[in-house]
Amino acid sequence: MSPEPVLPEPVLQVSGLEVVLGRGARRRRVLDDVALHVSAGEIVGLVGETGSGKSTLARAVLGLVPVARGVVRVAGRETQALRGAARRAHRREGHVQYVFQDPLRSFDPDRTVGDSVGEPLAVRGGGLARREIADAVARRFADVQLDPALASRLPGELSGGQRQRAAVARALITDPRVVILDEPVSALDAANRVRVLELLTVLRGAGVALLYISHDLGSVAGITDRTAVLYDGRIVETAPSHRLIREPQHPYSRLLVGSAPTLTGAGLDRAERARLRAELADTAR
């Protein structure tokens, strides 16, 4: 077997991450001792069923939820400890960008798409002229293969696929080191899925560290280098994606692989599924 390629120092490093959310009786530990790393030009998948904590992990990396314990390091800098003005300054720099499942959430309905795509540059300051921002927006539109004429439209006038490509353009505008895509194609039809997924190659080529979140291992496996499996707030397995599909180790990973017909063809029979569920129950925290 060929050795795994040697990658540079990870751009995103998460270790020992614990996140506790909710108040009173609803207070619960959503993430428990989570570790993950992504290097420049690498695409890492994060899979797990709804409620497993995927979006919370993304929000913790973005500094949007409090971190109870552990470290989030972006480009060598510990970000979980930043507070107040330092944290706002870090966010404005835009080293980490996020693409939502629903591209409408990335856009103000009353502003032109071009204005929204350029907004992260405008708020970052640094004295960029309107003309320079417009030029940067045009370059990003070209990167994501969007007609530059769409910049003057409102988000409601674009198709879902065009909007999601514009959301990727917006995520790229600050030259981020890390881009997190949270179920980016779930709301799109098959043709638009393919077009958005093709953009991952553009991002990879630009040296971005990509974290690709999905509840569907079948859709993740073909496009990611490695995949981390999140179950009930814990990463139960991380492996090169091709190996995870062939030889899943943890019972939950085996269930995910067995439940993705595009991966296995046949899927698991009922007895095998029940056996894995029972094994899984034994691992519950």
Ligand SMILES: Nc1ncnc2c1ncn2[C@@H]1O[C@H](COP(=O)(O)OP(=O)(O)O)[C@@H](O)[C@H]1O
């Ligand atoms: N603000 C919050 N307060 C309390 N619980 C929350 C909050 N946000 C998320 N959760 C809980 O955390 C768990 C993980 O949610 P989430 O990260 O959205 O999962 P996923 O993205 O994998 O579907 C869920 O059980 C959810 O109910």
Ligand SMILES: [Mg+2]
């Ligand atoms: Mg989610």
